[in-house]
Amino acid sequence: MSLRETILTALYARLSALPATALRGEVLPERVPPDGLLILRDGEPGEPEVTLSPLTYHYQHRAEIEAVVQGANRDVAFDALCAEIGAVFSADRTLGGLCDWIEAEAPQPVDLPVEGAASLKAAVIRVSLFYSTSDPLG
Template identity: 80%
Template sequence: MPTPRESILAALHARLAALPATALRGEVLPERVPAEGLLILRDGEPGEPEVTLSPVAYHYQHRAEIEAVVQGADRDAAFDALIASIGTTLTADRTLGGLCDWVEAEAPRPVDLPVEGAASLKAGVIPVVLHYTTADPLV
């Protein structure tokens, strides 16, 4: 049985996979970016939990990241549409089916990346804060 942390990350990846862009998890940037765009979910850091006693509970604000990448002549509009679709997906169910208490994305940090002999890439990292509670930091 997967841990709550893994269940939440898998559910977030599944939500991203439902978008038109290709969604990967923990992969390196491939040589080619699909026309619809590319999303790479990075597991991130759970950080230090707040602990409550009786019963013991660990409250995390886990910071994962979504790397969004588009390529092509109209990359600004494509990037904007991709970011908006991520926002719509996350706000539609902020508990990921009841697996976590709250999911909150932060504004992306976009950059333009030149590619030798091809259209430039527009990429951005979107921090996503996953609020959840577990009874044990390892389970």
């Protein structure tokens, strides 16, 4: 497994430990679970900076987490879900030593009306994963 995939798998495992349901690369289901929903999108590794001797590729990979809550208390639930994600990142900024640093951007939530149901509150949380590898495919 490549370092990129290993890091994304570790990030997904950390998100899966939260009370919200975590998915990876899935479409938004018809129903949002009561504790909320997180969908990890692999994102883009971007163009690496390259150093020679030894040859090393330094990435700032941009992944995304779609955070969604639904219900009467969605503002409070959304805030709590974002705080839980932040606590996971603060507890281990290197994902067990797999990457150099992980940093999330502040979400920009939106309320989405749903016909015949309670509105959704959702946001995309962009996450930068900084890591270095000797092989861009490995």
